[in-house]
Amino acid sequence: MIKPSEVLPVDGLLLSGTVSFDESTLTGESLPAEHVKGDTLLSGSVNGDNAVHMLATATAKDSQYSQIVALVQEAASSRPPVVRLADKYAIPFTLLAFALAGAGWYFSQDPVRFAEVLFVATPCPLLIAAPVAFLAGTSRAAHAGIIIKSGGTLEQLARVRTAVFDKTGTLTHGRPTLHAVRISKSSAPDMSEDRLLQLAASAEQYSSHVLASSVIEAARRSGLRLLAGRNAVEHTTQGVTASCGNQTIMVGKPDFVRSGTSGFEEADVASGQLAVYVGVDGRFGGVLIMSDPLRENAVDTLTALRRLGIEETLLVTGDSLATAEKIAAETGISRIQAGCLPGDKVSIVAGLRERPVMMVGDGVNDAPVLAAADVGIAMGAKGATAASESVDVVIMLDDLSKAALAVDIGQRTVRIALASIWTGILLSIGLMIAAVFTYLPAVAGALLQELVDLATILNALRALRHGGRVRTTASGGTPVSVAGVK
DSSP states (O other), rough: OBBBTBOOOOOOESSSSSEEEEEEHHOOOSSEEEETTOEEEEOOOEEEOOOEEEEEOGGGSHHHHHHHHHHHHHHTSSSSSOHHHHHHHHHHHHHHHHHHHHHHHHHHHHHHHHHHHHHHHHHHIIIIHHHHHHHHHHHHHHHHEEEEEEOHHHHHHOOEEEEEEOOOIIOOOSSSSEEEEEEEETTTOOOHHHHHHHHHHHTTTTTHHHHHHHHHOOOOOOOHHOOOEEEEEEEETTEEEEETTEEEEEEEEEHHHHHBSSSSOOOOOOTTEEEEEEEEEEEEEEEEEEEEBTTTTTHHHHHHHHHHTOOEEEEOOOOOOOHHHHHHHTOOOOOOEOOOOOOOOHHHHHHOOSSSEEEESSSSSGGHHHHHHSSSEEEEETTTHHHHSSSSSEEEESSHHHHHHHHHHHHHHHHHHHHHHHHHHHHHHHHHHHHHOOOOOHHHHHHHHHHHHHHHHHGGGGGGOOSSSSSTTTTSEEEEEEBBBO
16 A cells, blocks of 8 residues: 555555546656556656555566666776876876986086976965866855766766756646646636636645645735635545635646536646646536646756857757657757656667756656766755765755756866966976076975965965856856856
8 A cells, every 4th residue: 555645665456436646756857647447557647635555566676766776886887987187287297397307407517406406396276276266166156056976977067968857846837837828618707817726725724635735826926816616525636626715616627626616628638738628517618728837947058058169959858749849949959859768768868969967857767867967056955865876966956047056156166276386387487497497496495385385275265256158146056157148
């Protein structure tokens, strides 16, 4: 028996009647999924409002959730190691230092000259500059609500060329909201959109269905007062009836409302939308169109990423192709892969040529592909441990624009780290040349070496300050400036 709002522990077959489940963490679909007796249920799904019975068909080890976790581990282990920034300069700098020291010894025939050159051949710009800059950049990101787990991740963010997005909960809010109210031709002459929404929300007060809270929230946002009800009856998975004011209201599925009203009309809804039907006093009143809307800052975020050098964008979702095409058209995403299972997403990301690849997603179903990407970014850690533990970056706020800000912080941090490294290297080379020509005694060289280190550190600390090309509001809202674009 699975109790209301309980997570299914293993895969199985439904033994009860029609039941609603929240499968958003597995499939990415924000609207509730309905199953009838005999349907297959997946572990990790969340039961709806009623206790149900199911027959287990797999052990925990062989169930869907465990398979996703196994995909995460496999994807994470297959990622190549990151070549750190300072390592690229260490060997050439060391060889140059010994070459200059040897040249000084050779031309002067004095072994002391060899030591004097090496005195000022400080490796500190390589040892200090990058770690200080990366620590500063990580701190700057944390202040903005972005947790970056390593300095290597900052380097990867700076070089990202492809951005891959999940749909539900990433580009969209991940919860149904009211899209439109449609009045029926057969409704009462004085029926208005606000009145229909008010009556529906008043009846939905007595329903525990997942869409009921969305209808009530929409009414309250419109400033509508909910009416007190009586004789409320919820018909499991079908709808609710209640007497509100002096009117009898029916709210629910089409068959349920059709059976108790006259003049019923089936609503024409687009892909990704769902209709809630409303009857008033035995007459069909109209429908409430629910959908999972695009985030307000999604378009600005995609624009910001393109300005930051992202050459290719891809939408990978378990949703239908029609829904994916609509979202891609609104955001300007160049490529689409729809109807994807977790394993499909991993294969798609692994096959991308323009690398490094950044994947932005949430939910358990995104955990494997987040681990497979060069940089995985989890939105709000909504997907619990499987998603948040498999990623390199966790955005603690429910704000998509932070993905662009993370890339911007990575690019700025690497620019400052490189500038600090080269500042230290060039100053050290200048001191080594001076030592070769006897202009710099050992003691003076040792003192000047400390000044080189100090200059390197101070320059690297600039990564703490604001100054990138992406800016967000103080409250962490939408980007207000992207390289000068409002």
